[in-house]
């Protein structure tokens with residue numbers, strides 16, 4: 561039985577049904593829109609394209625994580641709602657809160673992020689998304705305690721990490737609110753949506769003609785261009801090798817468990833476990849004890865950053 565046609569037909573349909581709970585996302589500005597690049601969000605809303613099946617499958621991983629967490633929170637007897645929609649009283653601005661906990665001392669918002677590998681610190685987009693939700697919730701409930709956290713879930717590794725300590729921050733909310741208004745203006749044809757470059761530009765489908773990505777043309781000596789080309793090629797090979805290494809590593813550890821030493825043919829295989837240890841949450845320290853934070857800062861040595869890759873225009877031309 562060939563399952564490929566089933567995947568190709570069913571995954572887009574499943575994704576459409578799951579997204580239906582969020583309403584027509586082209587008709588309002590949501591929290592993930594506000595946290596993202598305005599130009600990219602504008603183009604996604606104006607010219608929506610269905611992502612590839614592989615991307616939709618990755619999105620489904622997020623829904624799977626939320627489904628699992630729902631079972632866990634229910635088993636724990638927690639009092640909460642899921643996918644809570646908060647709407648602005650006058651403007652087409654909304655947000656959907658993954659989990660809203662009702663605690664004796666107030667409300668707690670949880671934004672879930674499904675990841676492959678838990679980062680050391682939350683990404684700024686995650687924090688912006690959460691801050692926007694906290695701000696919208698504050699508009700709805702002007703009184704009472706409101707807090708929030710980002711829950712990063714790595715289903716492959718079976719790891720969960722809560723980045724906590726967030727409270728509504730009026731200054732951040734006003735900044736995000738102005739971004740939302742800018743997007744509304746862009747969608748109403750009053751201004752052009754601003755590009756906002758970030759690490760995610762590498763994954764952006766609208767990179768090819770993005771003004772923020774425009775580079776001045778500088779002719780290089782032939783030998784320097786050759787070295788740059790070689791560097792870009794090796795870097796691409798390295799990225800592919802690292803991706804494969806990560807999945808092979810997981811397969812091996814799934815077999816050996818956290819502790820193993822053994823020789824197999826010409827290979828010595830050894831696995832050990834580094835126990836979890838406490839570390840300082842710099843973002844929380846800065847938020848709770850700003851004076852202490854400035855006292856413990858130390859200078860970081862600078863270095864030269866080199867980035868060489870095929871231009872987005874070149875990639876588009878090759879793909880065409």
Ligand code: SF4
Pocket residue numbers: 597598599600755756757758760761764765766767770771772773
């Ligand atoms: S390339 Fe970066 S700055 Fe340009 S639209 Fe995409 S995300 Fe925005």
